[in-house]
Amino acid sequence: MNEQLSRRSALAIVLASLGAGLTGCERSQEIKIGLVTALSGHSAKSGEALSRGLLLAIDEINSRGGLLGCKLSLVSRDDQSDVGRGVIAARELIYKENVAALFGGLDTPVARAIIPIVSAAKKPFIIPWAAGTAITRNGLKPNFVFRVSAVDEEVDQAMVDFAVAKYGARRPGLILINNPWGQSNEKGLKAALASRAMPMAGVEHLEMSDVDLSRQLGRLRSAKADSLLLVAPVGPSAQVVRALDQMRWEVPVVSHWGPAGGRFQELAGARASTVKFIQTYSFFGSQSPAQTRVFAALKAKYPDIRGPEDVTPAVGVANAYDAMHLTALAIKAAGSLDGDAIRRGFGSISEYDGLIKFYRHPFADGQHDALGRTDYIWAEFRENRIMPVSTTES
Template identity: 60%
Template sequence: MALQLSRLYPSLRPFMAAMTLNIALLSMAQAAEPPIKVGLVAALSGQSAKSGEALTRGLTMAIDEVNAKGGVLGRPLALVRRDDESNPSKGMLAARELIQREKVAMLFGGLDTPVSLAIVPLANQLKVPFMGIWAAGTKITENGAADNYVFRVSAVDELVDEALVKYGVEQGMQKPGMILINNPWGESNEAGFKRALEHRGLANAGVERIQDSDLDVVPQLTRLKNAGADTLLLVGNVGPSAQVVKSLDRMGWDVPVVSHWGPAGGRFGELAGPNAGRVHFIQTYVFTEHNNAKGDALLTALKKAYPQIQSLADVTPAVGIANAYDALHLSALAMANAGSTEGKAIRDGFYGITQYDGLIKQYQQPFTAQKHDALGPDDYVMSHFVGDRIVPLKP
């Protein structure tokens, strides 16, 4: 068009040349726009490394989709990761580095409730949105801050505890015993279980604690058995949960185990042995042979991006992929609503999301100033291990 005009009107040639140059310079400037960095703090090594990789994959697949459509605010997104080694102090230092040195617009994390609880005050103090995509401690989002920058697309302990007690009762549970990891995550669930049981008029057979380092928990289990426990309510990550199964095998105690989702976080099927499937646990999403259209499309894209994914067992834990995938897309919408990468604007941008057709569900007004958790008990799926695969239990 510019060439045709310059031929018809020679006097316009200098103007048209300048305009063409300006357009080219503008295009170059837009192409040179630096990426918007988003950070991930999670366990990328140790027993939970498989879960950290699932979070990475979910974020990466969503970022690729966002960038393919032009990014956010005309800029691509870029992921910067740090390994917290499941250590609260290291997690807080990693979060501070990502915020202050890497200048991330948003922070995503992570696997462990104690690590997330250590990061929460920092995120609120520095006014950088922190999106939880695994850790389920109720107090992560309900943290009491007058100016709360913490959101979550994941399970919530208090709601999970209600769902687990409901499921246990449906399976015939009358007097459960609790066996809980000895940290703030375990404490959070103890309170939630007791409220849920009290609401149903049920007593408990006692509360026993386990450590990440335990190699045998027969003494704790024996006390619960002697107290008349007819079901175990379990909260622990991969290692201690596997030791519970092994100890039950040594005792010969065939008791139902209803669990939070800790066993999904790594090599549980391998570590727990042939009876890993006896543990029934919560998930927010499970890939199967028959998913919705978005699930099938994402599974195809995952296999293309990660050739090591050969079967459904290779996308375990799907919950990490799904939570992170939906959370990133919701965060991109919040940034678009904000019109900037300033923390308060992004925070308020979350409140402006009216709907999003996600992988886990159709989100309708997922966040408000009073509600920073996007998922609830209707979004949970009871599952168990079959070999190395996580498989939904039939309703």
């Protein structure tokens, strides 16, 4: 009997060890964090910013002993802003690299395509950029998607408010990329205009490959648009500005944050600085001790950063940095690397003093977006640098 009990005890220990291997990690191992983003092409600067924000946070976490007794490491894949590449990369990171959590979704279409994959794998999917409303408000139960970024329908309201306050807009025209991100914002912008009982001059769409936008913009000018509300990635956004310059149409442009995603000023030309676009963070202005510390770490790690104007786009760094620390708190709360436990861990986060703000219960009560309208700021390009729009401008 004693021998039988000993065998059972030994078997229990082995099974417990196997279970720990599935939900925790050995000290000789690393906890892998995955990143799917654009690391080449027009949006490469944004992908670089996300990488830097994540790595900065990972360095801090590792310096304090890591998580669950293990160090973190970042494993990245380039999706080139392409849905097919993003899906392949996500599968590889989940099933081959066995990442504990997946970050990604620089582009809304890519993010939406990855959601079924993470849901099936029960892996947390953290969004530090893509703003499509339906990414987090996807109707899935359980929902494995969490975001530290802007949300389209709230950005859309902010865009209309800004256009009215700064330019006295009364009849804006909409020009939107023809993909799920554009569709999300078309719905939100129309709702925002309807809430003010404001008419619009019209809605025009553009494709990623469009090089001549004179017809779309010409129709908006003929309809007497007094401002343009723009939603498009960096390349098409630049094409809009070039077309306006060629048409000599000096109409105010209020944009989602597409222009911040890469080589906008280079591609758009002289009038790039006239576009005002939304952000969630800036390293300019008065900084808290935490913000000062993070900026000092950025300068130490990346020699090309000498001043706040060199962190471009700052929103990518800040969103990713805060998102990584919040994810670490979720993993700590879970006490394991089990995806469903980490998902529940997000909901139990009580507070975190972050770079963007002080977070209180950011994901409680089914909330999957940690940022809201009060966290948005407005920016513009000056000498190839993203700078806050002065509140004293006319």
